[in-house]
Amino acid sequence: MDLTYPPEAEAFRAEIRAWLEANLPAGWGTPGFHQDPEERAAWLAAWTTTLFEGGWICAAWPEEYGGKGLSLMESVVLNEEFARAGAPLRADFFGDTLVGPTILQWGTEEQKQRFLPGIMRGETAWCQGFSEPDAGSDLASLRTTAVLDGDEWRIDGQKIWTTQAQYADYMFLLARTDAGAERHAGISYLLVPMRQPGIEVRPITQIDGSAEFNEVWFADARCPKDNVVGGVGNGWAVAMTTLGFERGTSATTGFRRFRKELDAVIDAARRRGRAADPLVRQDLARAWSTVKIMEINGFRTLSAALNGTADPGVAALGATNKMFWSEYHQWFTDRAIDLLGAEGQVLGGSADEELAPGAGRRRGRDxxxxxxxQAQFFFARSETIWGGSAQIQRNIVGERLLGLPKEPRPEARAAAPR
Incomplete structure (x- = not known):
């Protein structure tokens, strides 16, 4: 693993750092810097335009589609510098990180010209329509249907745990377009307009008062015939591409949010006089070691990608990374809440902002x-589920990396002799 970046990468780093210093608000990232919610919202709206004008949104995309055509190393440096500064780099996560790259890989030229500009400018908000009440980890059992009716698809069914659906303009949706096909066949990947009759969004209020997750009901909803990505019946392969982007886009920056959170909790332990407690110190040391492993694994993955090596151990890292960090984060936020003692059992509003890693706040009760x-603690409960549950990740590790037999399906187990 070579951690020495080439001179041209460091020159690019200096360019990005200078741009950030020139465009971020005065005092950004320094102790005492503060934006009230209204000021923050106005700044974020203007920042998206600033990012677009600077060419940093989706900068790795090809130049013919509005990007800068950055190399892998340049993309890494870009992500690192924005993470170092704590500056937002995305216009819309679902748009520029998930469906945008999927359209680039699978979409028609007409789809690229139609959808990619709105994603880059931050003008189009997206949500992901995969999970259903009976089709979460077993996604191939989905029941939402799309039936061709003239020049439109007629969609009926239900999706659940759909993040930001109440704000989205479009959903990238998996629906069954051939009821007679095998489980993984007969599924198509559609780009569905959300603001239409026939779609009802019902927010699911969480324990912290936020409602980012939603149920979405489709009853004779409509989608243009040409909004299928990757061809009719090929939705499973297209969806696996999308999930791949979701699971592995931040090799050398993903650990940074955990390190910020850890540093803040260490400071809080010192202020509360708990840093000398042997059990607290042991937990903090374990957390530091785990975050360091994330950092080293990130550089190892990057090194393998740059060198084109096929190290089986690196392949294992890709399969286990999601399971590793999501389970760590649940454990660590448990320990952080314990550190607060009885104070942590009552929602503290802004009283404990010094514990926050700077990731912002979910939309909760005022x-x-x-x-x-506390918001991080609540959200961490979901992290072992979205993007592939921890149980499914263990199946993948066992079957694809260790060569263990595939786990029998429930119907096969029921039919087995006893």
């Missing part, structure tokens, strides 16, 4: 709001 740390 009259009884969680602290940023």
């Amino acid at each position: 009259d009884y709001a969680p602290s940023a740390l």
Whole structure:
């Protein structure tokens, strides 16, 4: 693993750092810097335009589609510098990180020309329509249907745990377009307009008062015939591409949010006089070691990608990374809440903002709001589920890396002799 970046990468780093210093608000990232919610919202709206004009949104995309055509190393440096500064780099996560790259890989030229500009300018908000009440980890059992009716698809069914659906303009949706096909066949990947009759969005209020997840009901909803990505019946392969982008886009920056959170909790332990407690010190040491492993694994993955090596160990890292960090984060936020003692059992509003890693706040209740740390604690409960549950990740590790037999399907187990 070679951690020495080439001179041209460091020159690019200096360019990005200078741009950030020139465009971020005065005092950004320094102790005491503060934006109230209204000021923050206005700044974020203007920042998206600033990012677009600077060419940093989706900068790795080909130049013919508005990007800068950055190399892998340049993309890494870009992500590192924005992470170092704590500056937002995305216009819309679902748009520029998930569906945008999927359209680049699978879409028609007409689809690229139609959808990619809105993603880059931050003008189009997206949500992901995969999970259903009976089709989460077993996604191939989905029941939402899309039936061709003239020049439109007629969609009926239900999706659940759909993040930001109440704000989205489009959903990238998996629907069954051939009821007679095998499980993984007969599924198509559609780009569905959300603001239409026939679609009902029902927010699911969480324990912290936020409602980012939603149920979405389709009853004779409509989608243009040409909005299928990757061809009719090929939705499973297209969806696996999208999930791949979701699971592995931040090799050398993903650990940074955990390190910020850890540093903040260490500071809080010192202020509360708990840093000398042997059990607290042991937990903090374990957390530091785990975050360091994330950092080293990230550089190892990057090194393999740059060198084109096929190290089986690196392949294992890709399969286990999601399971590793999501389970760590649940454990660590448990320990951080324990550190607060009885204080942590009452939603603290802004009282414990010093514990926050700077990731912002979810939309919760104003009259009884969680602290940023408590919001992280609640959200961490979902991290072992979205993007592939921990149980499914263990199946993947066992079957694809260790060569273990495939786990029998429930119907096969029921039919087995006893």
